[in-house]
């Protein structure tokens with residue numbers, strides 16, 4: 490029997506890209522565990538990847554194309570050969586292209602269980618065909634735009650640095666379920682004395698694992714950030730030296746935007762009481778190294794990009810970027826962690 494251990498990486502669409510150690514016996518994966526030497530994920534895998542060898546070799550996996558034979562939704566399919574499936578698809582497409590042109594075909598796929606190569610491999614084919622083009626992801630473009638509006642191409646901070654923070658804010662992210670390494674780093678910071686906040690629109694399991702949970706109205710996160718900026722500026726808690734040296738456009742923010750964003754006004758939008766907003770602003774501004782870990786849920790409204798843009802002003806206002814453990818991170822794509830500032 491030939492047994493070997495292979496280093497690999499989780500193929501799921503997840504920013505963490507966990508390192509794996511895969512035991513292989515006679516060409517068959519027999520166990521999958523976390524790689525303790527991976528610098529970021531350090532051996533911790535989520536439930537989806539623990540025992541992935543069972544998923545890979547599951548008898549329930551599809552091994553042949555299926556043709557629907559019943560009504561849509563009835564779940565009635567019959568297996569067909571690859572030749573039959575390919576010729577059926579090609580005949581349909583030829584007919585479609587002859588009658589309406591290739592742009593009548595709209596390829597829709599995103600990530601899922603694939604790496605960067607497989608994920609993009611079909612693009613050349615559809616480009617050559619002349620099919621319609623689509624912004625594939627429904628996940629992060631708004632977040633990306635909001636981040637870039639403030640940060641440009643500056644990468645996010647390495648989330649592992651949050652261990653050095655004294656105030657960690659998990660904003661719009663159920664980290665206990667979807668960002669287990671961020672949760673681990675946040676808990677490490679907490680053991681060292683940091684306070685943990687969660688800001689969300691409903692009570693997630695993460696809310697039960699932090700010191701304070703703030704529940705805002707859906708779409709109201711940006712209003713909360715603006716009101717916090719208003720209080721920070723009103724109470725002269727800005728890091729003027731950092732702003733003067735590193736920030737463009739802060740004067741326009743304070744003179745043209747913030748005057749309309751008093752806590753009294755924004756409380757109606759975000760749903761938090763004025764005194765809570767004021768307390769959040771003061772504690773955020775007075776923290777030594779406040780860290781914001783942004784999720785994606787808060788970007789899935791019409792104001793999603795602007796919400797991220799607004800929240801991204803907070804670390805600049807208090808100079809958090811200049812302090813180890815301070816600033817913010819918003820891991821965007823599979824493997825994005827490797828690009829983070831450290």
Ligand code: SF4
Nearest residue numbers: 499503506507535538
């Ligand atoms: S946390 Fe993400 S990268 Fe890690 S095992 Fe789970 S899905 Fe894969």
